[in-house]
Amino acid sequence: MQEEIERFFEIHAALEQAEKDRHRVKRQEAKSTAAYRLSNHVFWWALCAPAALSIAVGVVAWLGEWRELFILSWTLLGISYLTILLSPLLGAWLYRSALKNTYRAPFSNLLNINVKVPMQTDGQYLDSFCELSAATLKLGVLELKSERASFERRTTMVAGPIEKIGILPGLLAFMTAIPKLDSQPDWVYALAYSTILVIPLCIFVQVSLVRYERMIALTELAIDRKKDLPVPEDH
Structure with a gap:
């Protein structure tokens, strides 16, 4: 199984690299x-x-x-x-x-x-996942879900609810302080400044969580597809 586990992560790495290449080409076209x-x-x-x-x-x-x-x-x-x-x-x-x-x-x-291009990219690697055993795929789904939950908890400790409710708290703190800029509690200033700082982290978190969900869904699809494939007969 160890070789299949290595192959499992190699496929995911190749899929991620294909996504990066697609985004790079798209960005190069947009730069003009x-x-x-x-x-x-x-x-x-x-x-x-x-x-x-x-x-x-x-x-x-x-x-x-x-x-x-x-x-x-x-x-x-x-x-x-x-x-x-x-x-x-x-x-x-x-x-x-x-x-x-x-x-x-x-x-x-x-x-x-x-949806169209990501769907085409996923389709290129679905057959590669199906070549792995069901046990390896199920183990991969288990580890991906565990890491996704752990990643979300770790980032929540830093970003808190900001990644769910956006810039509204910081914006309200900023607007509240405008009439009396010198006489606000320290937490008002801290909230206004920290929200701007945390926004890049929140964007990174959302992109990463979406990627985790996609990896999990693709692996689960490979498991379902293997169930539909005919079992080779022993001779």
């Missing part, structure tokens, strides 16, 4: 468009840069008790939150030509964009 370049600039210069500067300036203002710097820090933080809120509208405007086709058949277009 003005929409991609503009959205990339907005991401770095209207979201990441203000957030990083806000935290750095906020620390300096807190150490030196400089109110003017703290106002600057809060303004930069507001730019980051505003960018997050406006990003769906910006994306809709940048990719408005593609959205026109989506309006005609929204569900079909979403399936074509988000």
